[in-house]
Amino acid sequence: MMDLTGLGRRVKAAAPAVARASTDQKNEAIGRAAEALVAATPEVLAANRADVAAGVEAGVSPTVLDRLRLDDRRVAGMAAGLHQVASLPDPVGEIADGWVRPNGLRVRRVRVPLGVVGVIYENRPNVTSDAAALCLKSGNAAFLRGSSGAIRSNVAIAAALRDGVAKAGLPADAVTLVEDASRESAREFMRLRGTIDVLVPRGGASLIAGILEHATVPFVIDGEGNCHVYVDESAELGMARDIVLNAKTQRPSVCNAAETLLVHRAVADRFLPAIRREMLEVELVGDEAARAIEPAIGVATEDDFAHEFLALKLAVAVVDDLDGAIAHIARYGSGHSEAIVTRDLPSAQRFTAEVDAAAVLVNASTRFVDGEELGFGAEIGISTQKLHCRGPMGLPQLTTLKYVIEGDGQVRT
Amino acid sequence: MMDLTGLGRRVKAAAPAVARASTDQKNEAIGRAAEALVAATPEVLAANRADVAAGVEAGVSPTVLDRLRLDDRRVAGMAAGLHQVASLPDPVGEIADGWVRPNGLRVRRVRVPLGVVGVIYENRPNVTSDAAALCLKSGNAAFLRGSSGAIRSNVAIAAALRDGVAKAGLPADAVTLVEDASRESAREFMRLRGTIDVLVPRGGASLIAGILEHATVPFVIDGEGNCHVYVDESAELGMARDIVLNAKTQRPSVCNAAETLLVHRAVADRFLPAIRREMLEVELVGDEAARAIEPAIGVATEDDFAHEFLALKLAVAVVDDLDGAIAHIARYGSGHSEAIVTRDLPSAQRFTAEVDAAAVLVNASTRFVDGEELGFGAEIGISTQKLHCRGPMGLPQLTTLKYVIEGDGQVRT
Numbered sequence: 001m002m003d004l005t006g007l008g009r010r011v012k013a014a015a016p017a018v019a020r021a022s023t024d025q026k027n028e029a030i031g032r033a034a035e036a037l038v039a040a041t042p043e044v045l046a047a048n049r050a051d052v053a054a055g056v057e058a059g060v061s062p063t064v065l066d067r068l069r070l071d072d073r074r075v076a077g078m079a080a081g082l083h084q085v086a087s088l089p090d091p092v093g094e095i096a097d098g099w100v101r102p103n104g105l106r107v108r109r110v111r112v113p114l115g116v117v118g119v120i121y122e123n124r125p126n127v128t129s130d131a132a133a134l135c136l137k138s139g140n141a142a143f144l145r146g147s148s149g150a151i152r153s154n155v156a157i158a159a160a161l162r163d164g165v166a167k168a169g170l171p172a173d174a175v176t177l178v179e180d181a182s183r184e185s186a187r188e189f190m191r192l193r194g195t196i197d198v199l200v201p202r203g204g205a206s207l208i209a210g211i212l213e214h215a216t217v218p219f220v221i222d223g224e225g226n227c228h229v230y231v232d233e234s235a236e237l238g239m240a241r242d243i244v245l246n247a248k249t250q251r252p253s254v255c256n257a258a259e260t261l262l263v264h265r266a267v268a269d270r271f272l273p274a275i276r277r278e279m280l281e282v283e284l285v286g287d288e289a290a291r292a293i294e295p296a297i298g299v300a301t302e303d304d305f306a307h308e309f310l311a312l313k314l315a316v317a318v319v320d321d322l323d324g325a326i327a328h329i330a331r332y333g334s335g336h337s338e339a340i341v342t343r344d345l346p347s348a349q350r351f352t353a354e355v356d357a358a359a360v361l362v363n364a365s366t367r368f369v370d371g372e373e374l375g376f377g378a379e380i381g382i383s384t385q386k387l388h389c390r391g392p393m394g395l396p397q398l399t400t401l402k403y404v405i406e407g408d409g410q411v412r413t
Numbered sequence: 414m415m416d417l418t419g420l421g422r423r424v425k426a427a428a429p430a431v432a433r434a435s436t437d438q439k440n441e442a443i444g445r446a447a448e449a450l451v452a453a454t455p456e457v458l459a460a461n462r463a464d465v466a467a468g469v470e471a472g473v474s475p476t477v478l479d480r481l482r483l484d485d486r487r488v489a490g491m492a493a494g495l496h497q498v499a500s501l502p503d504p505v506g507e508i509a510d511g512w513v514r515p516n517g518l519r520v521r522r523v524r525v526p527l528g529v530v531g532v533i534y535e536n537r538p539n540v541t542s543d544a545a546a547l548c549l550k551s552g553n554a555a556f557l558r559g560s561s562g563a564i565r566s567n568v569a570i571a572a573a574l575r576d577g578v579a580k581a582g583l584p585a586d587a588v589t590l591v592e593d594a595s596r597e598s599a600r601e602f603m604r605l606r607g608t609i610d611v612l613v614p615r616g617g618a619s620l621i622a623g624i625l626e627h628a629t630v631p632f633v634i635d636g637e638g639n640c641h642v643y644v645d646e647s648a649e650l651g652m653a654r655d656i657v658l659n660a661k662t663q664r665p666s667v668c669n670a671a672e673t674l675l676v677h678r679a680v681a682d683r684f685l686p687a688i689r690r691e692m693l694e695v696e697l698v699g700d701e702a703a704r705a706i707e708p709a710i711g712v713a714t715e716d717d718f719a720h721e722f723l724a725l726k727l728a729v730a731v732v733d734d735l736d737g738a739i740a741h742i743a744r745y746g747s748g749h750s751e752a753i754v755t756r757d758l759p760s761a762q763r764f765t766a767e768v769d770a771a772a773v774l775v776n777a778s779t780r781f782v783d784g785e786e787l788g789f790g791a792e793i794g795i796s797t798q799k800l801h802c803r804g805p806m807g808l809p810q811l812t813t814l815k816y817v818i819e820g821d822g823q824v825r826t
């Protein structure tokens with residue numbers, strides 16, 4: 001096994017130079033990294049072919065192979081992603097607030113980089129360049145640990161990025177990939193306290209469980225999105241249908257897709273048959289009340305309500321009222337994105353106040369809870385925890401605040 | 414052992430009522446709790462006498478006994494603390510920011526309570542009322558686990574607080590004390606994921622180590638304060654002397670007291686003898702260069718530089734320049750509060766930019782890094798971590814932000 005401590009020491013040593021770099025320098029480094037990546041396309045694609053061949057041999061699923069597979073267009077897309085991050089505003093140095101104390105002390109809170117950002121991720125090689133760009137732009141060193149299935153691709157991509165960063169005069173170690181993608185290395189990675197300032201895990205339930213059990217470094221969990229759309233008694237049902245359709249089917253594999261439809265009892269017998277007609281490609285499972293109205297709905301298990309499908313499958317439950325919807329979401333929701341469709345102001349107010357989630361939406365699709373759609377540009381993940389940041393984790397969320405206090409010799413009495 | 418899961422369920426069930434309570438209701442609850450505490454003074458003092466007697470029997474140190482011991486004046490002080498928290502501004506409902514997207518979606522980020530705040534603390538019974546007040550005012554339920562040495566006092570205090578809260582029409586369970594103060598209960602407490610939304614540990618290194626190893630709930634570490642004062646070549650030495658004296662001796666037992674003095678080589682032979690004369694009651698230990706200048710300075714071990722003394726003892730090191738000071742702090746600092754005394758603008762700028770700590774101070778005592786002194790009012794701890802909040806953890810730091818997104822039927826294309 002590699003010595004992650006030694007590797008970590010090098011990333012940590014590189015971090016102050018990135019933290020001090022000007023916006024121009026960081027943009028230059030990201031731009032050079034993009035150029036180097038494009039120039040290295042042949043090497044990246046050769047490495048990727050080897051990863052894909054190994055995946056085919058290992059019997060990896062077509063979905064996973066599709067995520068893994070690169071071509072010229074995808075590499076160009078990764079480079080474009082780097083340039084896009086370079087174009088985003090730099091959060092570092094922003095003065096969040098400031099004030100003067102009665103004794104004359106001048107206090108300000110300044111946005112500063114976190115230091116070393118660790119990312120553990122799965123088979124998408126594009127995360128290597130996306131995460132590196134976001135870390136660099138926010139003044140952090142990127143410490144990356146991808147999966148073994150994409151290791152050759154990641155090594156080739158990281159080598160190109162490091163070249164570009166070095167050409168811009170920043171330390172190459174500011175982008176460091178762990179080349180040992182064993183389970184042990186993940187374990188060791190999440191225990192590099194004192195080296196990794198924040199860990200962003202991008203993966204499934206077993207990775208999250210491993211982090212909760214073993215991590216000693218601080219982390220921001222990019223967790224499950226068991227998102228609900230509640231169609232209220234007063235909803236405009238055409239709007240409700242469009243929103244449910246969009247939230248479920250526009251891109252079912254992502255965390256902000258809807259997984260459960262809650263329908264007010266008073267409109268269920270009109271709404272459920274309409275939904276059935278509009279979503280013939282979606283498997284519907286539901287509670288007894290829903291099935292009594294629409295026989296094409298199958299039986300929903302407890303598990304169907306408790307977890308995300310990430311597929312063209314939707315759980316349906318009929319609720320007596322707003323309280324029933326709020327209680328269902330409190331029981332099953334994962335704190336990601338929850339929507340109500342309603343024309344009733346008190347219902348909208350209560351739903352947004354009482355539902356505990358990163359985002360609550362009124363009369364809009366859950367699919368909007370995403371860094372791009374909210375206007376931040378790229379994101380490194382979507383936090384489902386309450387500490388540090390909640391929702392899309394973009395550049396400002398990769399920083400922290402530092403108190404700078406200036407005096408003229410003040411002492412405390 | 415108690416069933417903490419069941420107890421936790423009750424606290425969690427109480428949290429939404431506190432979250433929804435208006436500022437007036439929360440102030441009423443805190444005010445009633447203060448009244449109930451004063452009314453229960455005889456019971457609280459009787460319980461406290463039993464704790465103190467048990468402590469004396471167990472051979473507990475005089476310092477710890479002093480922290481534990483209550484009298485009429487101290488109980489009145491706790492009640493005054495409750496009223497003071499009630500008078501602070503309510504952070505809940507603040508709109509942090511808001512904007513409109515090109516598609517017409519209206520986005521705002523609203524400050525909301527965390528939910529259930531867990532606090533693990535040691536022998537100071539006043540933390541029971543202080544923490545309860547801060548949690549309630551910020552819309553959270555308080556789940557408190559004090560130490561066995563103060564258990565009788567804490568039970569009596571919590572009973573009074575719960576009475577007051579209930580009289581104001583909020584659920585008594587919004588202030589819940591774990592009455593089992595065993596080591597096992599602490600372990601179980603820190604693993605109540607899904608119940609405790611944030612854990613604030615207030616204790617020593619072994620508690621922090623236990624949390625890093627075993628906690629599955631999110632936490633904010635109130636860690637060590639190994640704080641430095643660096644006296645630059647250009648410092649006004651009279652000001653430097655006052656600041657060092659204040660930072661070390663004004664209250665040596667607290668985390669924002671200075672533990673190490675770093676002196677620029679060019680002024681060390683003038684400054685160190687002056688410091689020796691001014692701090693006769695302080696034990697000085699230092700590196701070779703410091704001892705060569707001032708023979709009254711003893712030998713500093715590696716450990717002396719690495720940890721806080723929390724006592725009238727100061728480590729001294731002579732550094733060649735600003736780089737030496739920054740490197741020393743990077744090596745030994747705990748990320749709490751770091752001060753420079755200088756008249757040189759570039760030195761002040763580099764120190765504040767390059768030293769990585771919750772607070773960096775120029776020409777002021779480290780003792781100012783405290784919620785009261787910075788103008789927040791009371792604090793539940795001082796965070797030495799970078800995630801969520803850094804520095805004093807007052808009411809706003811006991812909240813999180815929620816996205817509220819309003820549309821008119823928008824779907825994603």
